[in-house]
Amino acid sequence: MPRLLRLPETLRRGAPRALAFFALWLVLHGGGLAGLAVGALTALAAAWLSLVLLRPSGRPIAIGALVRLVLRFPGQSLLAGLEVARRAFASSLLLRPGLVPCPTRLPASTGRDAFHAYLSLQPGTLPVVMRDKATLLVHALDLDQPVAAAIAAGEADFARILGNADG
Template sequence: MTGPSGDQDARAGITNVGMWSRAVSRAAMFLCLWLVLAGARPADIPAAAAAVVAATWASLYLLKPSASRRSPVAIARLAVLFLYHSIVAGWDVARRALDPRLPLHPGFVAYPTRLPHGVRRNVFTTLTSLLPGTVPTGERNGHILYHCLDVDQPVLADLAAEEAALVRALYNE
């Protein structure tokens, strides 16, 4: 598939077959999203087709496919780690909220991420924003600032584990 970066994609190791494969998989995801949001009515087929084609083209143009492979095993490990941290942190937050005798030591920690600015860092901060007890609040000196309910907890170690799992799962590094 040639597009806005056809020659660059070929140099990056993405063949025309790979581009078509990625386009088809993205189109299938957009079609599923359409079906979930709008339902499956025959009268909507022209609008659905136009929306799927436009969304697929836009996604290929704005988020170029890469030659890296996703690891299903690492993605499953990331999901389990995220679920574990969500349950443990959620339980801890609920316990602290319901028992005023438990100490809170709110504050900020600066996490020195290895991820470059852009999509990778945004995915990481989005993932970690879903964990109870910590919220990314900005950046300072290349570090991501997190507001934490208890800075005495191993927040930096937990963030490092999440980052490592994310990199293994999505970026195959």
């Protein structure tokens, strides 16, 4: 198990996490007086555990880029879902499913894992496996679509969020 951070660093890095976990607790359980103490203790425990399991990288997350991605996601997902449905129900449209090799520039990290999880939420594409250190195999519903270009654009957005603008 990794060594704990020094107290000032733990407080500086853990406080935003604890506040985020507490906000999540309030969203899920409401603001009832009886649950606030349990929520606060749960948030502190979750923040401490996240510091132990997901050590800070030293680079702050770009909040503006994250907000843009979060706001853009529902619309993109809806449009992609409608396109998948249209293709599924239209007998004249042929699908060519298969695996697309997509070069990746994100290093092996929780950031890359988060990008793969985000990518799996997009209809019509599903990350399958890393073929090698720099190539992600993505299952796509239609090989005629520019899947690799879309994955590259999404990865660039994620790199900006992670504070790694050059990928």
